[in-house]
Amino acid sequence: MQIIKLPREHMEQMIGNIQQFFELERSETIGAIAAEQLLDMMLKELAPYVYNGAINDARKAVLEKMQTLEDELYALEKPTMTKRS
Numbered sequence: 378m379q380i381i382k383l384p385r386e387h388m389e390q391m392i393g394n395i396q397q398f399f400e401l402e403r404s405e406t407i408g409a410i411a412a413e414q415l416l417d418m419m420l421k422e423l424a425p426y427v428y429n430g431a432i433n434d435a436r437k438a439v440l441e442k443m444q445t446l447e448d449e450l451y452a453l454e455k456p457t458m459t460k461r462s
Contacts, residue, residue, distance in 0.1 A: 380420070380421060380424075381420050381424050383420075388413070391416055392409055392412040392413050393412075395407070395412040396408075399412075
């Protein structure tokens with residue numbers, strides 16, 4: 378799977394969030410390089426799971442739309458047999 382590339386401004390914001398998390402939740406200070414390395418590792422490890430989840434969600438949505446479309450197509454059918462007395 379391809380490594381996720383994020384815009385630099387998003388990376389910087391997430392790096393700041395990681396540093397803030399460590400400071401608030403763990404009373405630890407980590408530098409920007411350590412936070413960026415952690416972010417890179419987490420993206421690499423989590424990306425396949427998130428991607429697969431998104432694919433499964435998309436698959437479900439498409440199947441639901443296909444079922445609705447199929448129902449609508451059946452509703453458009455015209456009767457082909459006439460009853461004779």
